[in-house]
Amino acid sequence: MYTPLLQHIRKYVGLTDDEGMLICSKLKSLQFKKKEYLLTPGKICKANYFVSKGLLRLYIINQKGNEQITHFGLEGWWLTDFGSLDSKQPSRVYLQAVEDTEVIAWEPATQEELIHAIPQLDTYFRKVLQRAYAAAQRRIEFIYCYTDEERYRYFSTHFPGFIQRVPQYMLASYLGFTPQFLSKIRAKK
Amino acid sequence: MYTPLLQHIRKYVGLTDDEGMLICSKLKSLQFKKKEYLLTPGKICKANYFVSKGLLRLYIINQKGNEQITHFGLEGWWLTDFGSLDSKQPSRVYLQAVEDTEVIAWEPATQEELIHAIPQLDTYFRKVLQRAYAAAQRRIEFIYCYTDEERYRYFSTHFPGFIQRVPQYMLASYLGFTPQFLSKIRAKK
Secondary structure (H helix, E strand, C coil), X not given: CCHHHHHHHHHHCCCCHHHHHHHHHHCEEEXXXXXXXXXXXXXXXXXXXXXXXXXXXXXXXXXXXXXXXXXXXXXCCEECCHHHHHHCCECCCEEEECCCEEEEEECXXXXXXXXXXXXXXXXXXXXXXXXXXXXXXXXXXXXXXXXXXXXXXXXXXXXHHHHHHCCHHHHHHHHCCCHHHHHHHHHHC | CCHHHHHHHHHHCCCCHHHHHHHHHHCEEEEECCCCEEECCCCECCCEEEEEECCEEEEEECCCCCEXXXXXXXXXXXXCCHHHHHHCCECCCEXXXXXXXXXXXXXXXXXXXXXXXXXXXXXXXXXXHHHHHHHHHHHXXXXXXXXXXXXXXXXXXXXXXXXXXXXXXXXXXXXCCCHHHHHHHHHHC
C-alpha cells in the first residue's frame, strides 16, 4: 500500500531502501469507504493526504446551497486543505472519498521529522508543490478566460481517464457548469 | 536591494551572513520602469521573481479581448509563470511592472546551485510554495462561491494596503468585475 507513494517520491528524488522503510514505518495508511469524509467544516485539518488508491474530492457548499467541487485527488495526487492545516483553524471544506479510497496521511510533525531524517524529501515536497501551484495558476486562468465548452474540451483532451472516471454531475460542478450543460456538450461530440 | 529577500528567507529558515552573501553574489537584481514587461506571450519564462520594491501584475487577454489580471506581486511576494518556467514552453501571459519595480531573478539553474550550497533554501521554497498554494486554493473557492461584493469586502478587510495601492480598474479585473461595479460598492460604504 506504500508502493505508489515510494514510486512517486522516486520520480523526483533518490531514496534508499532503508529510507523507504523509515517512511513506511512512520506514516499511517488509512482506508475510507465511498462517501466517507476525511474532513468536514468546523474541524481542523490534520494531515496532507497522498492518494494511493481511489479518488477524493474537496468541495464547499456555495451561497446557493449547492456543492461546489474545487479539487479532485486521484491516485498519485496530494490533497488537503492547506489553509486549515497550516493555521490550525477550522476548515470550511468537505474532503470526501468518491470511491473506496486508501490514503497515506502525512501529519505536519511527522513530515518535519521525516524531512529531518531524509533531507531530500524537502526537494520532493518543493517540486510537488511547485507543480500543484502551477496547476492552480492555470485553473484560475481557465475559470476567468475560457468558456464552459473550452474548459470541457481541454479536460477531455488532456485528462481523458479523469473525465471517464468522475461521475458526470461532479465533473460539471468542478468545471463550473450544470449537469444539463455537460450532457449537451457531450451530445455535440 | 537584497535586504528584503534575505529578511524574507530568515522569516522561514536560518541563514548565516556568509550564506546571505553567497545568495547576493549569485542573483541578479533587475529594475523595471512602470508598464515595462518582464514576460509577454510567446516568450519562455526565464526566472521566478522576488519583488524587493514595487508591484507586478500577471494578466492574460481573455476571449473578449480584455485584460484579466490573475495575480499581483507586491514587495516580499514571489511571482512567475510556473507553467512556462517548468516546461520551457512559451508563456500565454503578460508579467508587467505596475510601478517602477525592482526584482531579484532566480533562474532555475542558479536556484538549484544555491539550494545545493545552502540546503535550508529547499525548506524555504517549500514553505513559500505551500503558502502560495494555500492562497490559490482559497482564491478558487472565492471565485466560485462568493459574490462580487463579498470578494471585495474580504479583500478590503484583510488587505487594506493592497486595496489602496492598486489602481481601481486593475483591482476590478483581479476580483472579476467591472470598474463600474467597484465604484458602486465603494460608494455604498
